[in-house]
Structure formats: C-alpha cells, structure tokens
Amino acid sequence: QQQVKQSPQSLIVQKGGISIINCAYENTAFDYFPWYQQFPGKGPALLIAIRPDVSEKKEGRFTISFNKSAKQFSLHIMDSQPGDSATYFCAASTNYGQNFVFGPGTRLSVLP
Amino acid sequence: DTAVSQTPKYLVTQMGNDKSIKCEQNLGHDTMYWYKQDSKKFLKIMFSYNNKELIINETVPNRFSPKSPDKAHLNLHINSLELGDSAVYFCASSQSGADTQYFGPGTRLTVL
Numbered sequence: 001q002q003q004v005k006q007s008p009q010s011l012i013v014q015k016g017g018i019s020i021i022n023c024a025y026e027n028t029a030f031d032y033f034p035w036y037q038q039f040p041g042k043g044p045a046l047l048i049a050i051r052p053d054v055s056e057k058k059e060g061r062f063t064i065s066f067n068k069s070a071k072q073f074s075l076h077i078m079d080s081q082p083g084d085s086a087t088y089f090c091a092a093s094t095n096y097g098q099n100f101v102f103g104p105g106t107r108l109s110v111l112p
Numbered sequence: 113d114t115a116v117s118q119t120p121k122y123l124v125t126q127m128g129n130d131k132s133i134k135c136e137q138n139l140g141h142d143t144m145y146w147y148k149q150d151s152k153k154f155l156k157i158m159f160s161y162n163n164k165e166l167i168i169n170e171t172v173p174n175r176f177s178p179k180s181p182d183k184a185h186l187n188l189h190i191n192s193l194e195l196g197d198s199a200v201y202f203c204a205s206s207q208s209g210a211d212t213q214y215f216g217p218g219t220r221l222t223v224l
Binding site (some may be wrong): 036038043045082093 | 116145152153154155156157160202204211212213214215216217218
C-alpha cells in the first residue's frame with residue numbers, strides 16, 4: 001500500500017513536444033505529491049508539487065494533473081527541450097514528509 | 113554555498129571493510145535522511161532522523177547505522193561491506209512541518 005507506481009520507464013520526445021509521465025498510488029493517507037528531477041551525477045531536486053485539494057498546478061512549462069478519485073497524478077512537460085533530459089521521480093508522503101515514497105523513475109530523453 | 117553536502121563523492125573499498133559517509137546541511141533543517149539509489153535508479157529511504165526520533169526502514173541491514181553529532185550532520189556508517197551495498201547513497205534534509213526534501217550530490221560506493 002506504500003508503493004507508488006510510475007510509467008513509462010523511459011520516454012523519448014522530440015524537441016517542442018509534450019512529455020507525459022504518469023503515477024498511481026494506493027494509500028489514501030498520502031497528502032503531498034512532489035515531482036523530482038535528477039540529472040546524471042546529481043541529487044534529485046524538487047521540480048513541482050501538488051496537494052489533493054487541487055486538481056492541477058502549473059509552473060512554467062511544467063504541469064501536475066491530479067485525480068483524487070482515481071488515485072493518479074501526472075506530470076506534463078510542454079514544449080520539451082533537450083535540457084529537460086533527466087530522470088523524473090514522482091513521490092508521495094503523509095504528515096508533512098513522513099512515509100516518503102518515490103516512484104521507480106522515468107528516464108526522459110528530448111531529441112534536438 | 114552548497115545546501116546539503118556529502119563526502120566523499122566516490123568511495124571504492126574491499127568487501128568486509130567498514131566505511132563512513134559524511135553529510136552536512138547548512139539550511140537549518142531539523143530532519144535528515146539517507147537514501148540508497150541502486151543501479152536501476154530506484155530510490156529507497158533508509159533512515160529519517162531528527163533530534164527526537166530515528167525511523168529506520170525495516171529492510172535496512174543493521175550493518176548500516178546513522179550517527180548524528182549535531183542537527184546539521186548525519187553520517188552513515190557501514191560495517192562489513194558486501195558487494196550488494198554498491199550503490200549511490202544520498203543524504204537529504206527537510207524542516208519538520210514542511211514537505212520538501214533537499215538532496216545532496218550523492219556518494220557512489222563501489223564494493224569490490
């Protein structure tokens with residue numbers, strides 16, 4: 001029940017295209033859903049996050065869509081750029097960072 | 113100014129040795145974590161620790177032990193290293209009551 005599922009495992013997108021990564025969870029106690037971005041040789045860094053009281057959050061080219069009833073959330077990267085090539089992790093937590101669980105990650109490659 | 117720093121960045125050692133990885137954060141956070149990232153990029157929490165409580169992931173062997181000399185430091189000690197311990201280890205920190213975790217750059221441990 002603590003697991004967060006993520007798909008696809010890898011994704012190749014042309015420059016300017018839309019990248020979509022999906023995640024699903026089971027534990028209804030989760031109340032915070034962040035996305036982390038990790039470049040090779042670096043630690044993960046927070047990209048964008050959402051709470052269940054809203055269905056969508058947008059920051060620049062990055063949007064999280066959240067479906068509470070389906071227990072799913074997704075990351076959309078608009079106008080994808082080669083600099084977006086990285087591994088993306090969805091995550092979920094309860095109680096202000098307790099029970100923090102990462103999805104298995106999606107390796108995104110944006111072709112020039 | 114590095115917010116979360118780890119040393120060393122690379123650690124190569126023989127099976128059976130004991131080693132330590134150091135972590136320091138200058139963010140004033142009161143909670144620190146250790147994660148293990150395996151060769152498939154899967155991130156798994158090992159410990160979370162603040163000045164009140166150490167939470168251990170039950171799957172972590174007792175050869176691994178966190179030690180915190182003060183709020184800004186959480187070191188990871190590993191005894192009797194095994195081949196399967198080879199991975200990248202990340203330290204992270206957060207402020208209790210907040211959700212965002214800030215990650216260090218990682219330490220790549222290779223056990224020969």
